Amino acid sequence: MESSISSAFAGSGKATRPDHLVLRLMTADDKDGVAALFTETFEREPLGEYHGVGVSEGQAIAQASIEDPVSFVVEDTALEGPHRLIAFRTSCIYTAAKLDMNQKKIQEEGGASDAVQAILNRMQDLWLKKTAVFESNPEARIMKFIALGVDLRYEGMGLAKELLNAAMDKAKEMRCDAVIVVASAFATQHLFRNRLGFQEMARLRYADFTWTNKNGIKERPFEKLVEPEFLLSFEMKLTYDR
Template sequence: MTVPEATAPTKQARPDHLVVRPMTAQDKEEVGKLFVATFKREPLGKYQGVRDTEGAAIAEAAMKDPVSFVVEDTTLEGPYRITKPDAKVMKFIALGVDTRYEGLGLAKTLLNVSMDKARQERCDAVVVVASAFATQHLFRNRLAFEEMGKIRYSEFVWKNPAKGGLEERPFEKLLEPEFLEIFEKRL
């Protein structure tokens, strides 16, 4: 009996109607919703949960940063078009791709465009906190970021100011992935 040889999945080419551009104020609501939808799929989001207000806060913060980009699907209409101590550092806060557009290389494209803009803004480095296996793999293996540190979720301690600084371990039962990882790439 002959077993067929496994083949690697072929990567689709990104269609021309998916255009990378700087984020605008008109994108805030959709970016916030996309952040919530994407983070709910991440292990940390599944474990801890994510509120719509968190997505809105991320989108609002992104508007203040000149290195925030979106991918616009120009075929769609309406609000659903987006799927050193003194060093100047771009903090890559969130990366999400609508499931309809996965496998087109959009995550990598968004990061590369953001890094190009960070270079133009004379940033020294890009830092990212990766909370899921997929993003950890992307930054470590595909984008050649250097791992700068990691923390085991079960050992993470937070001093809750709402409870007088009482120490809590909000992620102690989160076992996969085991670590939250921090990556950096010098520009």
Template sequence: MTTSDTQEIARLFEKTFRREPLGAHRGISEGEGDDIAQASVQDPVSFVIEDTTLPGPLRLVAFRTSCILTAEGLAQKAEKIAKEGIDDSVQAILNRMTELWLAKSTVLETNPSAKVMKFMALGVDTDYEGQGLAKDLLNVSMEKAVQVGCDAVTVVASAFATQHLFSKRLGFELMGRVRYSDFTWVNPKTGKEERPFESLVEPEFLEVYEKRLV
């Protein structure tokens, strides 16, 4: 993935994330795809697949965006959240998953200079599903994580298929889960406690996983 891919990734993210439980429940906010793309291009662990037979200029048909987490970066993000809060329910529940992962993981605890690759988003154009593109992106991402010296990989899985993939087929360890319907947050716009995913019951849980690489 390069900076020239960000516009296409944003477009495909906004198209495909609507099929994920969180996206289907809440919808896609304006600019959300661009935020994901811009965050993912910072580290060399995100990949795209293009169909070169297409006339162009839009040839990107799949992506796997990732980033590299460090103890310093996580501390800075936690400090920013403490000061500014979170104004989006999806980001709030994802932040909760990070907290659960950090509470159980020993990677950064035993090695403060460790690096952890985080899978952020996956998107495959509907016309290209069932061709193994997601698996190809997963494999190359894991290989790159090893090459750049990551000690582990973490991922938040929101759907049945991805939860089964990481836990049953890829050997990731479950680090924490939150029942969608039980999750509460204080909406900064209203100042009231809410259950933004109370009606989301399939799947029942949002889960976070980890796989050690060393």
């Protein structure tokens, strides 16, 4: 299903957050704050809650999020000290060349270093087999939503929605051909499918996923994860007035 940003996000309304909560582009100086908040918030997601999440994973997410100037953070300027980051929406830009380079790197390294990365790699492979974006435009640019995190003390203030709108606006500004996301929780799956009009591209039952760990042992790391039953990926093609 094709959709434009304007139709998908019409009626989002004016932001009502206080002036001391500032939404801006993420910079390299925000890496530590994003890593720490990711580690905290991902523990509440099905994958993180089931498998656990380490500081190194947060740092890897933060590093990947500054490769392209398309990630956003919210900081509370009323707080004293350097630890003022209270929300983030991280993204990156994919091209066919970058995806090919990432695939070669995974092969050279002998696969993913942990089960969470392994299942995300599998979802990427499933999406690539189904998407038609590169068929219509070999030079297509895809925005991938990497992660979202909001400090518990600031939930219910609409920050996640504002960060999403900012990211979608950035995708339009950069003339991206599509936006993709992997959704692990019921709430995000419902949001992207039913409220934002994204198309489901792939699903993988957690209990069926197998991988070979670094010790050469094949295992089912998520065999008891049943709520939700599936990990889903979604895509929205973007259209523009010519």
